[in-house]
Amino acid sequence: MNLTRRDFLIGSAGLAAGTCVSAPFLLPKYHVDRRSKRSRVAVLHAEQYSQKLDQILAAGLRLFPIDVRGKRVVLKPNLVDYAPGDAINTHPLLVLAAAESFRRMGAKSVVVAEGPGNQRDTQLVLSQSGYRQSLREEKTRFVDLNRDQLIRTRLRASYTGMTHLWLPRTVLEADFLVSMPKIKTHHWSGATLSMKNMFGVVPGARYGWPKNILHWKGIQESILDICATVPVHFVIADGIVAMEGNGPLNGTPRHLGKVVLADDPVAADATCARLMGFEPDRIAHLQEGSRFLGNAAASEIDQLGASPDAPSRVFDLVPEFRGIVGM
């Protein structure tokens, strides 16, 4: 084939134009790859919320090579709103057990921090959900992330199209950030676990109650951008009493009897999803997150505790998400 100079130039120009058009779709939308070769997850049995959680959690944490000595530990529970008898929030006994464990492990400080998504009166949620009294008794500091000092932070992924968010100083300056979700179904994202729990770091005083901008930019996309930007170092998920159905606020409590620990939020959430009877690859942010935030495949996860068996009955979901069921 004879290739003239003219053909070559036309071909080169076409290739360049094609690259310009398709590059945004081909280039990865994340700027960091946080995956480790293998992730560790421990599924612990805990039948109820009791003082025994201290021992259960301490034993579980010993399975991981964690060193928090001299570090500022921030515990981020899921504290959204309060309704009597509902399983909306991470139970305070689990949060206090975690605080005590990390203090014993030599943490410089342990702070509980959250920015409730629905309720502007954070003190009211703390009070009604049993946190206020417990935190006071244990002399544990709480920071309202909805009103914390803010730092303009460049996002480390571009799924939403936003370039930056204003994020709370307490979270950005944490040496060891622990996401402590409640294991729940979610009517707009399928499941809300350790990654979705990070919505709580987005400040209400800047973005509103609820953090509506994240809904407009896409919930799955926002989860990815936030988790790429604010690294979660550890996960302690409350699945003792979980929630199914129309979560995250109006679902039904579901006894699961599990606490899930992990050194990788994607691995934690994939394991929690399996415990709920869901296929992690069918949850959009988990599937995409497994490309750069952590490991979702069972073959890449070392199970340190009990095996994450599927439940006898799959967690109930709103109709739009029944496709994520894995059995």
Add this chain to the structure above:
Amino acid sequence: MNTDLFLLSDLLAELALRQLPCGGWAALALSSQPALEATCFSTLAVGLAAPPSYVAQAQEFLLRTQNPNGSWPAFQGDEQDGAWVTSLAVTALRDVVPAIPARLKAFHWLLECAGRESSWFWKWKFRTADRHVRLDPDKFGWPWIPGTLSWIVPTAFSILALNQLPCTCGGFEKMPFRVERGIEMLLDRACPGGGWNAGNGVVYGVAVPPHPDDTAIALLALTGRKQEPLVQSGLQYLVKTAPTLTAPWSLAWAILALAAYGQGIDSLYKSLVALPDLTKTDDTGTIALACLALDYQRTLSALGVTA
């Protein structure tokens, strides 16, 4: 009822200690970043009793932080698109003569700012494809930040602010329309059992419970509609819920709203006064709000609400 002057004095002293050198207040005790919500409530609170120079410093801070487009940012250093606190800043500068041009500019911004469901495309989407949250998109109010939906609190504060406009001339002809739409939006988003939350009364066919502070703020904006059944059911919810409250923020809002509707507030007032360690509350806005509730008559007057 007489104002509890001892507690009010302690709380105002605490606010004085927390005022930043720039004249504003941070949202939390350990923060040094001036936040507009805390500053607006604190400015109103110190205006109840503090010497003029002290108040003037706060007012000057507010005037300095106004965005070129007439809005106010959520905190000093924020982007200049504007935020929901604009309506609070307008109210905090209510009686300040040098602030008149700034307030007029802010009123214009408020009239232009609307929830995203006000556009034809999103109206269509909420009517056809996205019907999980019960709302009538024809009834819109104000968002927390531009580009998002209308929500209860920013809408209620914007109604209170716009009601301060002395006339609808000079470019403010849209004011009655926007206030009326805002009121309709508040009524549309009420919780089925009475009261308001952030703005989702029914989601996936399930009634979502109300919040006391959101209900109180909505009621303050609806004092002109006292006879509306939805207003009455919201009021009944608040009357029933307020005595159970132990959090100062919600309790203070409940006192203000119930006082505006002529309800008995003696026991609530005593509950607020009896709360332990109120001056040590981390949240500065809560301290300011407690001051405003303790002097509720003057506060209602500052909000333009007639009891």
